[in-house]
Structures are given as C-alpha cells and as structure tokens.
Amino acid sequence: PGDRVLELGCGTGAITRYLGETGAEVTAVEGSLARARVAAARCADLPNVTVIADDLQGAEVEGPYDWVTFIGVLEYAAAYSAAEDPYQSYLQAAMRHLEPGGKLVVAIENQLGLKYFNACGEDHLGKPFMGIQDLYQRHGGPRTFGRQALSRVLARAGLPQQQWLYPYPDYKVPSIVLSDAALAHPDFQAHDLLLRSDSEDYSDNRQRIFDEALVNRVLAQNGLLGDFSNSFLVVAQRPEQQAWQPAAMAWTFAAVHRHRGMATETRFVPQAGGSIRVTKRRILPHEPSTLPLADGHTISLNTQDSDYFPGQQMAWAALAAHVRDGNVPALVEALRPWCETLLFAAQVGASPLLPVEDEAAALAAAGMPCAAPGQGATAGAGETAGEPGASHAATPPGTSGTQAAGTPAAGGAPGSQLGSRGRPLRLLSLPGGMMDLVPFNILASETTGRHQVIDQEWEVSCPVPAGWVLTRGVMHALQTGLVPHDELGSIARVVIALADACGYHATPDDVERWLALEEQFLRAVSVKAVSHGLYTGTRRPVPMVFQTLASQAHALHEQQQHTLRAEEKAEGLRQQLAAREQENVANNAGNDGEEGDAEADCECGDEEGDNFSDEAQWGSDVIEGWKGMGVELPASVKTDNVKDLAIAVCKAWQGLEG
Numbered sequence: 029p030g031d032r033v034l035e036l037g038c039g040t041g042a043i044t045r046y047l048g049e050t051g052a053e054v055t056a057v058e059g060s061l062a063r064a065r066v067a068a069a070r071c072a073d074l075p076n077v078t079v080i081a082d083d084l085q086g087a088e089v090e091g092p093y094d095w096v097t098f099i100g101v102l103e104y105a106a107a108y109s110a111a112e113d114p115y116q117s118y119l120q121a122a123m124r125h126l127e128p129g130g131k132l133v134v135a136i137e138n139q140l141g142l143k144y145f146n147a148c149g150e151d152h153l154g155k156p157f158m159g160i161q162d163l164y165q166r167h168g169g170p171r172t173f174g175r176q177a178l179s180r181v182l183a184r185a186g187l188p189q190q191q192w193l194y195p196y197p198d199y200k201v202p203s204i205v206l207s208d209a210a211l212a213h214p215d216f217q218a219h220d221l222l223l224r225s226d227s228e229d230y231s232d233n234r235q236r237i238f239d240e241a242l243v244n245r246v247l248a249q250n251g252l253l254g255d256f257s258n259s260f261l262v263v264a265q266r267p268e269q270q271a272w273q274p275a276a277m278a279w280t281f282a283a284v285h286r287h288r289g290m291a292t293e294t295r296f297v298p299q300a301g302g303s304i305r306v307t308k309r310r311i312l313p314h315e316p317s318t319l320p321l322a323d324g325h326t327i328s329l330n331t332q333d334s335d336y337f338p339g340q341q342m343a344w345a346a347l348a349a350h351v352r353d354g355n356v357p358a359l360v361e362a363l364r365p366w367c368e369t370l371l372f373a374a375q376v377g378a379s380p381l382l383p384v385e386d387e388a389a390a391l392a393a394a395g396m397p398c399a400a401p402g403q404g405a406t407a408g409a410g411e412t413a414g415e416p417g418a419s420h421a422a423t424p425p426g427t428s429g430t431q432a433a434g435t436p437a438a439g440g441a442p443g444s445q446l447g448s449r450g451r452p453l454r455l456l457s458l459p460g461g462m463m464d465l466v467p468f469n470i471l472a473s474e475t476t477g478r479h480q481v482i483d484q485e486w487e488v489s490c491p492v493p494a495g496w497v498l499t500r501g502v503m504h505a506l507q508t509g510l511v512p513h514d515e516l517g518s519i520a521r522v523v524i525a526l527a528d529a530c531g532y533h534a535t536p537d538d539v540e541r542w543l544a545l546e547e548q549f550l551r552a553v554s555v556k557a558v559s560h561g562l563y564t565g566t567r568r569p570v571p572m573v574f575q576t577l578a579s580q581a582h583a584l585h586e587q588q589q590h591t592l593r594a595e596e597k598a599e600g601l602r603q604q605l606a607a608r609e610q611e612n613v614a615n616n617a618g619n620d621g622e623e624g625d626a627e628a629d630c631e632c633g634d635e636e637g638d639n640f641s642d643e644a645q646w647g648s649d650v651i652e653g654w655k656g657m658g659v660e661l662p663a664s665v666k667t668d669n670v671k672d673l674a675i676a677v678c679k680a681w682q683g684l685e686g
Contacts, residue, residue: 034093036084037101041067048074057087085121092127099135103170119185134262135199140174141258149231187264194257196225210277215338219248239510285554289315304336326489337480339471342366346505355515366467374456379493394451453495453532460488466501499542
C-alpha cells in the first residue's frame with residue numbers, strides 16, 4: 029500500500045485491479061486501445077488507478093516508480109520493437125521509469141518448462157516442442173528464455189541483482205509459488221507442494237508422455253526444480269541496491285474454484301534458527317466461512333498457524349503404485365497405512381449425515397460395541413488424529429500424529445474378520461474436524477518414520493462417515509497423476525478392496541452414497557460446477573502419448589494379422605472350390621446320358637447339372653469355416669450347391685474387404 033507502480037502492458041486490467049485494491053498508486057499502460065478501455069472500465073471505481081493507451085516504450089508517465097512490471101510482455105518485444113535488440117530496448121524503457129531503489133518485475137514462460145518436454149504446446153505458438161528446439165521466428169515473433177539465458181538478458185540491461193520465484197502451474201493463474209530459498213532449504217520439501225499441480229496446455233493438446241509430479245520430485249533431488257519450472261517471476265534490481273527479500277519462502281493458494289469466504293493463502297515463513305512457520309489466512313475474511321452442508325449440518329473453514337513438519341505426503345506412495353502398476357492390489361498396499369491411520373481414529377456409530385436404519389441391531393449383528401446415547405465407542409484405542417482443525421500439530425518424537433501404521437484397533441481391528449467380509453464400514457464415523465484426513469494431509473518423515481497430520485481446514489458440525497473420508501481420499505488420490513495403464517475399474521472397487529484389507533467391508537451402494545456426499549460437499553464450498561459422473565472414474569481424461577501410440581500400433585498389428593489369416597483361409601477356400609469344380613467337370617464328362625437324365629430329374633438339381641448330394645457336408649464345413657472368421661453367409665445358401673456357395677463366399681468376402 030502506498031507504493032507507486034507502473035504496469036507496462038496491462039492487457040484488460042486483471043492485475044491492475046488487484047494492485048489498485050492493495051492501495052498502491054497504479055499507472056497502467058496498454059498498447060491496444062480496446063484492451064485499455066476494458067482495463068479502465070474494470071478499475072473505474074478506483075481513484076488510485078490510471079489507465080493510459082500508449083506505446084509501452086514511448087509512454088510519458090509521471091515517474092519515477094517503486095515498481096515497474098512486465099507481466100507476460102517481454103516475450104513479445106520483438107513483435108513490437110524495431111530495435112536491433114528488442115529485449116534490451118524494452119528493458120531500458122522500463123528502467124528509465126524506476127526510482128533509484130526501484131524494482132522491475134518480469135513474469136514470463138520458461139523456454140525449458142517441464143510441460144514443454146511433456147508434449148504440451150508452446151504457449152505462444154501452440155505447437156509441441158517448438159520452444160525447447162528454439163524454433164521461434166527469427167524476427168517479429170514471440171520467444172521465451174530459459175533461466176540462465178533470461179538472467180543474462182536482465183544483467184546486460186543493468187539489473188544483475190535478481191530474486192527468482194517459480195509459479196506453478198504457471199504465472200497466469202498460480203496456485204503455488206516457490207522461491208530460491210525454498211529450493212535451497214535443507215528441510216523444506218518443495219516438490220511435495222507440487223503433487224497435485226497440473227500443467228495447463230493452452231493449445232488443448234491432451235496427450236502427455238510422463239507424470240510431471242514424479243519427475244518434479246527427481247528434479248528437486250538433483251537441484252533442478254527451478255530450471256524446469258513452467259514460468260518465472262523475477263524481481264530484478266540495479267547492483268548498488270539492497271537486495272529485495274520476499275515475505276515468505278513459498279506460498280500456496282486455494283481460491284480459484286472456492287466460494288469467496290473459503291479462499292485461502294498459506295505462507296511458509298523461515299524463522300531464526302532454521303525452522304519454518306506455516307501461516308494460513310482467509311483472503312476475504314469478511315465473507316462467511318460457514319456454509320450449509322446437509323440436513324441442517326454445516327461445513328466451516330478453520331485456519332490455524334503451525335510449525336512446518338519435514339515430510340512427504342502419504343499420497344506419493346499411491347501415485348507411484350498407480351503409475352507403476354495400475355492395479356488394485358498395488359493401490360491397496362500403498363494406501364493401507366493411511367487407511368489404518370484413518371480407521372484407528374474412527375468411532376463406532378453411524379454419522380447423522382448418513383444414518384443407518386435400526387443402528388443398534390446392525391451394531392449387535394456386527395459384533396460391534398453399542399455406545400450410550402450421544403456417545404461413540406472408539407474403534408481404535410490410543411491417540412486420535414489431532415484436534416478438529418489442527419494443522420501441523422506437534423507429536424511426540426518417534427510416534428505418529430495419528431498412530432503407527434498397522435497398530436491394531438479395538439472393536440473392529442484391521443485384520444479381524446466377521447465371516448469373510450469383516451465389519452460394516454458404514455457403522456463407523458469420525459469427528460467432524462477429521463473429514464479432511466486424506467493421504468494428502470498426512471506427512472511421513474523418511475528419516476524418523478513419524479507421521480504428522482496437517483491442514484485439517486474443514487470441520488463439519490457433526491460426526492462424519494468414516495467411509496466418506498476413505499472414499500474421498502481414494503477418489504482424489506486416483507485423480508492425481510497420469511497413468512499409462514489402469515486396471516482399477518472404478519473408485520468403488522478400490523474402496524471396497526482397501527476396506528476389506530483393513531478388516532471392514534463396504535458395498536457398491538455404500539460407496540455410491542459416500543460419493544454423493546462428497547459431491548454435496550464440493551457443491552457447498554465450490555463455485556465450480558460439479559457432476560457426480562466426474563468422480564466415478566479413476567483417472568483424469570489425459571492419455572499418455574507413448575502408451576496411446578503403442579496401443580494403436582498393437583491394435584493395427586492385430587488387425588493386420590487377422591486380415592492375413594482371413595486371406596489365407598480365403599485362398600484355401602478358393603483352391604478347394606477350384607479343385608471341386610474340376611472334379612465336377614470330370615464327373616460330368618464321364619456320365620452317360622441316362623445318368624445325366626436321372627441327375628436332371630433329381631429334386632436338388634439345376635440346369636447346369638453341377639449339384640451332387642455328397643456336397644452337402646462339404647458345404648456345411650465351408651459355412652462353418654467362414655463363420656469362424658466372423659462372416660455369416662445367408663441362411664438361404666444351399667450347402668450342396670457349389671455355385672451358390674461360391675457366389676455367397678465372394679459377396680461375403682467383398683463385404684469384409686469393404
């Protein structure tokens with residue numbers, strides 16, 4: 029607030045409006061008169077914002093400014109500048125408006141962004157692999173730069189002091205922003221934030237080669253994560269200035285599809301001594317944070333600060349198993365520690381959200397302890413998964429924030445069986461503050477083995493079905509990542525198998541009710557349209573290009589082999605027909621007139637005299653042979669008439685060829 033900002037190339041004013049709302053004094057310059065008019069209308073009620081339609085390099089504005097921004101602009105310099113070096117020309121034009129301690133902000137796509145290696149179209153050209161092969165136009169077209177190349181461009185302009193930030197999935201609509209400090213911190217798992225960050229292909233090419241989350245993890249391990257970020261956000265300064273430092277080392281935003289009151293910003297702030305503090309706030313605190321869910325019950329958003337726990341989400345194991353194996357046993361094995369953690373915290377008794385008819389009788393039949401009215405018998409003894417709304421809650425060294433994986437739970441423990449199916453999962457519930465106990469919100473430390481529950485931001489005003497939490501965890505886990513082959517069948521199949529592995533049973537109808545409840549929750553907190561059908565499959569509709577091509581090649585090979593076999597059989601039949609025809613001619617030549625007359629009087633004869641009663645079996649064999657190749661001959665074809673068979677075979681073969 030109070031800073032003077034010059035936005036060069038403001039477009040239709042989306043960033044302009046935001047800057048104005050922060051209280052900054054904003055001057056926005058746009059080269060397109062039509063876009064400038066839209067930006068001016070967008071900010072008409074903000075007296076601290078001025079929009080000017082003018083050339084970006086020659087605009088006369090009342091500087092100097094604390095900040096000058098190029099948001100998605102520098103890559104177009106060659107298209108609008110006739111200078112020998114258009115990028116230096118643009119940067120020099122910007123720098124003349126900076127006050128001595130001012131800062132230039134550049135947001136631009138990375139020429140070497142990971143998504144471009146994954147078959148996404150280059151954002152400006154719309155074709156895959158154009159940027160990474162440096163196939164930009166020599167003059168007059170857009171182009172981007174890799175990290176090292178862009179750093180040199182800025183340094184050559186007199187801006188060697190640079191702070192690099194990495195927005196994901198890109199700078200246009202970022203949900204995650206990492207800094208160099210985040211990538212360098214020994215305890216901060218930067219790649220862990222990227223598990224569910226999907227790159228956007230603006231050319232709408234839906235083919236992919238690999239799963240980017242898994243590759244990002246390897247890049248982070250090798251110190252290359254920033255170099256392959258899809259976009260850069262650079263704060264550049266003159267060398268004599270004191271280096272600008274961001275307020276946090278990383279940010280995450282949950283805002284795009286949520287209701288206004290549910291939008292949040294999370295910051296990861298380094299502390300003295302090397303620790304990290306996680307702070308979470310509502311972006312619009314004046315908006316309601318409690319909304320109706322179902323049957324008079326509500327859903328609320330809780331925001332709490334916490335200490336950072338250095339671990340990785342349990343969902344990584346599920347992602348790796350899904351991509352590597354793609355079958356139910358592998359997924360069950362990967363998700364079982366999380367499922368046991370969830371069930372350990374459960375209570376015996378159905379949730380008011382999905383009541384069970386004659387619950388006491390159902391509990392008695394299942395051999396599960398009945399609770400007194402208003403109370404729930406705990407399904408697992410020991411620690412619970414944390415207080416409602418807890419985030420990064422502390423746990424004793426060497427223990428889990430919920431339980432050690434595999435710890436038995438009383439009254440329906442993992443492995444205890446009722447008949448062959450275990451105990452009904454629909455008779456278990458969790459406290460309302462644990463509805464978000466999904467694999468993404470439990471961290472596992474690779475060094476200590478501890479588990480930590482984090483980010484329990486949602487709280488329902490009543491106990492929730494444990495099966496719903498299990499189902500939503502499976503659902504979101506299976507919608508993460510790109511899977512080359514998938515033998516899972518459905519979410520219900522995985523949920524039922526996972527519950528069964530932990531000593532409980534669920535039915536397809538149970539899972540359908542839990543999915544419907546998840547849809548109800550998403551409709552309550554999200555402004556994005558939700559269709560139940562979106563959540564019954566197991567993968568996002570993004571095919572893997574190599575596997576798709578391999579599948580198509582396999583199908584083509586199979587078709588070619590089938591055609592070859594059909595042609596071989598057809599040739600055999602043609603030879604048999606020719607041999608039979610020659611035999612008929614020879615037989616006719618040897619017959620005397622009396623036999624010919626008798627033959628002509630035969631019930632099955634014809635004018636040609638080429639029908640024989642001993643042909644019937646052979647004709648039936650011919651028809652069966654064609655049927656084996658998937659071709660049905662007409663029922664009217666006579667099995668003892670060689671001519672009819674030959675004509676029918678030729679017609680059928682022509683149809684097959686067609």
